[in-house]
Amino acid sequence: MAVTVDIEAVKRRLIEEREGILEERRRLVEDTSRSLEEAVDEDGNDSHMADSASETLDRGIELSLEDNADHLLAAIDAAIGRIDAGTYGACERCAKPIAQERLEALPWATKCIECKRLEERG
Numbered sequence: 001m002a003v004t005v006d007i008e009a010v011k012r013r014l015i016e017e018r019e020g021i022l023e024e025r026r027r028l029v030e031d032t033s034r035s036l037e038e039a040v041d042e043d044g045n046d047s048h049m050a051d052s053a054s055e056t057l058d059r060g061i062e063l064s065l066e067d068n069a070d071h072l073l074a075a076i077d078a079a080i081g082r083i084d085a086g087t088y089g090a091c092e093r094c095a096k097p098i099a100q101e102r103l104e105a106l107p108w109a110t111k112c113i114e115c116k117r118l119e120e121r122g
């Protein structure tokens with residue numbers, strides 16, 4: 001069977017993505033703890049109500065980004081695991097090969113586009 005995907009290149013890309021996310025998350029955690037400190041400094045000052053509200057909102061977004069990063073890291077780790085196991089690129093639901101364009105756009109995809117659509121429809 002001809003291999004259409006350069007699996008080593010995919011693996012390198014996944015590892016790079018993973019490092020990028022880890023780096024991004026480190027920065028995010030630093031930013032979050034810094035803004036928490038700033039918020040404590042302003043405590044008890046009612047004139048900063050609006051500011052605090054937007055800070056809380058920002059922090060919510062930051063935390064959800066962190067949450068997404070965790071999901072993405074798990075997905076990337078799983079994809080690297082599938083490469084090592086030799087099952088990479090097969091849909092985990094119907095076992096058909098996932099389209100190459102899809103893997104290029106989303107190297108950690110676990111399902112083919114048809115199964116993904118079925119899943120999203122519920």
Ligand SMILES: [Zn+2]
Pocket residue numbers: 091092093094095096111112113114115116
């Ligand atoms: Zn499928």
